[in-house]
Amino acid sequence: MDLLEYQGKQLFARHGLRVSSGEPVTTVEDAVRVAGEVGYPVVVKAQVLIGGRGKAGGVKLAAGEAEVREHAGNILGMDIHGHTVRTLWIEHASDIATEYYASVLLDRSAKRPLVMFSVEGGVDIEEVAENTPEKLIRRHVDALDGITRAEAVEMATDGGADADVIDGVADALVALYEVWLEEDATLAEINPLIVTPDREVKALDAKVSLDGNALYRHPENQELSDSQNEDPIERRAKEEGVQYVKLDGDIGILGNGAGLVMSTLDVVAQAGGAPANFLDAGGGSDAEKIKQAVQLILANDAVKAVLFNIFGGITRCDEVARGLIAAFADLKPTVPFVVRLDGTNDVAGRELLQEAALPNVYAARTMNEAAEKVVALAAAR
Amino acid sequence: MSVLVDENTRLAVAGITGREGSFHTLNNRNYGTNVVGGVTPGKGGQDVEGIPVFDSWEQAAEEVQPNTAMIFVPPRFAADSILEAASAGVELVIAITEGIPAHDEMRVYNTLKRDHSGTRLIGPNCPGILSPGKANVGIIPASFFKQGNVGVVSRSGTLTYQIGNEIAQAGFGCSSIVGIGGDPVPGSSFVDVLELFQADDQTELIVLSGEIGGSAEEEAAQYIAERVTKPVVAYIAGFTAPAGKQMGHAGAIISGTAGTAAAKAQALEAKGVRVGRTPTEVAENAVEVIGGTSLAAP
Numbered sequence: 001m002d003l004l005e006y007q008g009k010q011l012f013a014r015h016g017l018r019v020s021s022g023e024p025v026t027t028v029e030d031a032v033r034v035a036g037e038v039g040y041p042v043v044v045k046a047q048v049l050i051g052g053r054g055k056a057g058g059v060k061l062a063a064g065e066a067e068v069r070e071h072a073g074n075i076l077g078m079d080i081h082g083h084t085v086r087t088l089w090i091e092h093a094s095d096i097a098t099e100y101y102a103s104v105l106l107d108r109s110a111k112r113p114l115v116m117f118s119v120e121g122g123v124d125i126e127e128v129a130e131n132t133p134e135k136l137i138r139r140h141v142d143a144l145d146g147i148t149r150a151e152a153v154e155m156a157t158d159g160g161a162d163a164d165v166i167d168g169v170a171d172a173l174v175a176l177y178e179v180w181l182e183e184d185a186t187l188a189e190i191n192p193l194i195v196t197p198d199r200e201v202k203a204l205d206a207k208v209s210l211d212g213n214a215l216y217r218h219p220e221n222q223e224l225s226d227s228q229n230e231d232p233i234e235r236r237a238k239e240e241g242v243q244y245v246k247l248d249g250d251i252g253i254l255g256n257g258a259g260l261v262m263s264t265l266d267v268v269a270q271a272g273g274a275p276a277n278f279l280d281a282g283g284g285s286d287a288e289k290i291k292q293a294v295q296l297i298l299a300n301d302a303v304k305a306v307l308f309n310i311f312g313g314i315t316r317c318d319e320v321a322r323g324l325i326a327a328f329a330d331l332k333p334t335v336p337f338v339v340r341l342d343g344t345n346d347v348a349g350r351e352l353l354q355e356a357a358l359p360n361v362y363a364a365r366t367m368n369e370a371a372e373k374v375v376a377l378a379a380a381r
Numbered sequence: 382m383s384v385l386v387d388e389n390t391r392l393a394v395a396g397i398t399g400r401e402g403s404f405h406t407l408n409n410r411n412y413g414t415n416v417v418g419g420v421t422p423g424k425g426g427q428d429v430e431g432i433p434v435f436d437s438w439e440q441a442a443e444e445v446q447p448n449t450a451m452i453f454v455p456p457r458f459a460a461d462s463i464l465e466a467a468s469a470g471v472e473l474v475i476a477i478t479e480g481i482p483a484h485d486e487m488r489v490y491n492t493l494k495r496d497h498s499g500t501r502l503i504g505p506n507c508p509g510i511l512s513p514g515k516a517n518v519g520i521i522p523a524s525f526f527k528q529g530n531v532g533v534v535s536r537s538g539t540l541t542y543q544i545g546n547e548i549a550q551a552g553f554g555c556s557s558i559v560g561i562g563g564d565p566v567p568g569s570s571f572v573d574v575l576e577l578f579q580a581d582d583q584t585e586l587i588v589l590s591g592e593i594g595g596s597a598e599e600e601a602a603q604y605i606a607e608r609v610t611k612p613v614v615a616y617i618a619g620f621t622a623p624a625g626k627q628m629g630h631a632g633a634i635i636s637g638t639a640g641t642a643a644a645k646a647q648a649l650e651a652k653g654v655r656v657g658r659t660p661t662e663v664a665e666n667a668v669e670v671i672g673g674t675s676l677a678a679p
Contacts, residue, residue, distance in 0.1 A: 104564070108596070109596045109600070112487070112491070143487050143488065144488065144495065184484050209483065211483045211625065213456060213482045214483070214484065216457060245623075249474075258592075259541075260540045260617050262592060262618040262619040262620075262622060263540055263618040263660060264643075267660075268621075270659065275621065311541055312522070313539060316521055343522060344675035354604070367659070368661055
């Protein structure tokens with residue numbers, strides 16, 4: 001679960017990392033009010049979950065009220081690489097002497113936390129890693145004991161931080177590790193980590209991803225997901241506990257198990273089609289859940305045909321068939337369905353569908369046959 | 382032979398008294414797996430269809446000597462249950478539970494490594510292990526598989542069934558099917574299971590089924606080139622997954638270019654592993670290799 005900059009900064013502040021005072025706002029009037037409170041000059045920053053905000057014109061400096069009005073008015077509602085700006089973060093503008101970089105992430109390959117620091121901040125860190133790897137200090141810390149203060153000091157020193165801010169940088173690294181650990185983050189990144197002319201070390205930006213599986217132990221973080229900027233169907237799916245991701249194509253997909261569904265998307269694409277969604281009905285879906293899933297798929301107007309690809313393990317094919325029959329009774333879909341049922345109770349499932357004789361529902365015996373059929377049906381509409 | 386589970390398996394199940402836990406435990410027993418006990422704190426002394434339930438792993442270990450643990454408890458209790466089984470000396474822990482926080486998985490992995498190096502963890506978020514004709518531990522629908530000489534290792538459950546079924550329909554069977562799970566920090570990697578299949582007499586061909594995210598497939602490719610003399614065929618799911626979107630499995634997330642299906646397929650192909658573009662093609666490749674003359678090292 002990715003957090004917006006201001007949400008990340010609020011977590012940072014909770015763990016003692018220095019950030020500028022500010023407030024998130026959704027209207028021009030509130031932007032002006034907050035600017036007055038934090039003091040000019042201020043920065044008006046678009047809150048979207050995509051990089052390249054600055055270049056797209058989503059980050060502006062404002063010296064006075066007129067400029068705040070102008071910039072807030074322009075940025076609210078702006079489209080940044082497909083993300084509509086609905087929230088702004090207004091903070092007091094910082095004077096910058098130097099820009100550093102710091103991050104903590106879960107290194108899946110090493111199965112340990114990786115802490116990184118560089119004096120080359122404010123730029124694309126992947127480029128630093130690629131072109132001047134010696135300037136990016138990477139250190140795996142003990143997964144059970146965490147980072148020590150001595151390690152943090154060593155990283156700041158080895159990385160070439162200015163001598164008078166070694167302590168400040170080490171404090172920031174330790175605090176960032178604490179954010180990562182205690183908030184169950186998979187990534188906590190500051191770019192840039194700035195040094196001000198009076199030698200204060202501060203987080204000017206924040207990129208934090210939280211582990212959705214750990215939210216049960218962070219009730220205070222439950223509300224942080226960016227529901228405003230989410231696709232409405234994805235939001236509904238989340239509320240219903242269905243794994244749904246909207247895609248750009250016109251073929252609705254339903255399968256059981258994330259791997260099989262991903263594989264289904266691939267096979268449909270190879271057959272020349274374009275999937276409209278990823279939907280994992282999960283293990284052990286009953287008829288009611290299948291009906292709900294059909295509703296979600298059909299909520300996307302772009303869908304011209306739907307493919308059911310089920311290999312039942314825990315999931316029983318007869319339940320899937322019942323769910324589809326119930327969905328047809330309620331929703332009366334106008335698009336064709338191709339259904340492939342294999343695995344637990346597949347014979348019973350196929351018989352149920354045959355008896356129901358649903359209009360525009362085609363049976364397929366294999367995954368490849370099903371993909372070809374659904375692509376042809378979508379193309380014919 | 383086969384790997385990890387067989388007729389010598391003595392299984393105990395954490396969460397045996399739950400709905401899913403009891404259903405699958407009994408399924409496993411019906412298949413012929415020797416189920417010796419269950420663990421549910423507070424329910425010691427009860428039994429599930431004759432299977433004795435204990436309050437703790439320590440107690441279960443003392444009374445019925447399980448060598449294999451299956452974890453079916455909810456995510457928030459799973460990490461401690463895994464570590465408790467390891468503390469009690471259980472050598473193989475298979476964690477079915479889905480949704481364990483990544484930090485817990487990391488803690489479990491590193492604690493096992495430091496304090497319980499004699500315990501191997503498979504999963505979490507995996508379908509378990511099936512050695513056809515011998516033992517089934519987990520939720521893999523055994524009826525689709527028969528005994529044979531193909532070893533399957535996979536990050537995904539249903540995709541394993543799909544590929545395994547196609548291999549079976551082509552007339553071939555499996556030595557073992559090992560689901561390692563799709564989570565960010567699995568207890569065992571492709572490399573760990575490849576090592577087992579390489580050493581297993583019954584296994585003549587290995588099918589590796591991966592998906593987007595992480596670098597486990599790339600590491601497997603390197604290992605295959607260096608250590609595996611048996612033929613390996615592979616499948617990677619997620620060629621059409623858009624960058625930055627999470628597709629169900631916590632592991633199946635890609636950011637930037639690393640971890641994409643294309644990069645993984647390329648890494649494997651560079652080491653001589655044939656990567657099928659559909660599950661059907663994987664089965665065809667497998668059958669071609671195993672049915673043909675090239676059973677020797679590639």
